[in-house]
Amino acid sequence: MGVLPLQSHDNGGKLYIVGTGPGELLQMTPRASKALEEADCIIGNGFYLDLLGPMLAGKEVIRSGMGREVDRASRALALAGERVVAMVSGGDAGVYGMASIVLEVAERSGTKVAVEVIPGITAAISAAALLGSPLSGDYVTMSLSDLLTPGEEIERRLDLAFQMRVPVVLYNPRSRGRPHNLDAAVAIARRHLSDATPVGVVRNAYREGEERLITTLGEFEDHFAFVDMHSIVFIGGEETRIWRDETDERGIITPRGYHRKYVY
Incomplete structure (x- = not known):
């Protein structure tokens, strides 16, 4: 062509x-x-x-x-x-x-x-900036909405994504009509990742009512009520970690790999 x-x-x-x-x-x-x-x-x-x-x-x-x-x-x-x-x-x-x-x-x-x-x-990029740098290298985006994609196919793709142990960004994570899609996604994540894996949620990024939450995969279920359709959920990969600055402000970072090549 x-x-x-x-x-x-x-x-x-x-x-x-x-x-x-x-x-x-x-x-x-x-x-x-x-x-x-x-x-x-x-x-x-x-x-x-x-x-x-x-x-x-x-x-x-x-x-x-x-x-x-x-x-x-x-x-x-x-x-x-x-x-x-x-x-x-x-x-x-x-x-x-x-x-x-x-x-x-x-x-x-x-x-x-x-x-x-x-x-x-896109929402993954704007919300990531508010968390720090959770998407520094390879990552996967997935939508949990089953309006256009069958639920079984979403779960199949999620299982493959979490097996890669890279950060996964969830769009359309939880609605009143589909409150259990997030439960299923987290259950799949826990098959492949430790409970200490960082999780970040940003709601209303760069809009009125902007909020963010940083927790872990093991504790995330306690915070499901925070998540809605105006939220983006980040589930970290195997190298993702929570960091704190001198003011104890928390963020999420996924190292790109410079530490394996350089001294700093």
Whole structure:
């Protein structure tokens, strides 16, 4: 296959699929901000739209709820035939976000609308920064939502991930409708990791109500009530450890391996 040229949008229409990052506007990339400025119509889930605040001023705003992703993608593509439209997706649109379904709908419909995916800071990266450096090397991300992936398949993948003994980041860890998915994930982790393995949880990263929790795998079950769908859970690998600075502030670090090569 050869190099594919970018589609022209000489007719004035274009669809941006914008990763808006964790929520705070300062954490949004300049390219994402520019795409939102260019758009005359912004469409997305109401939760993520509300985080954009003043960036919505003067725009047509179309709100959509959870479970309406296919309809949202179809409508955005239709509007982008003659207008500049921004489809917003929290974090990075290509990581558990809207990019894949928009591109699938575009492919199946045969539309000629120009589509550009704008990257954003995904939740694992933003939340990791608030914990220290838990993802310094190899790691795995997994979503515990079984709305699109069967529960048995999620558990199979989790078992393989924890066998690697690298940090595992859990998206969509615990909802009111699926409170036991986290229990199952932790039970699988404990088959392969010691109870002393560090666990970190960040809730509402870079948004109002931001909180974090640092505990261990053996004690994590006592803190399940802290975890919700606005949380990201980090289960450390075999080298991950909890560190403290001079003020006794705790964080999590997974050494990358410099200690095996250098003296410092």
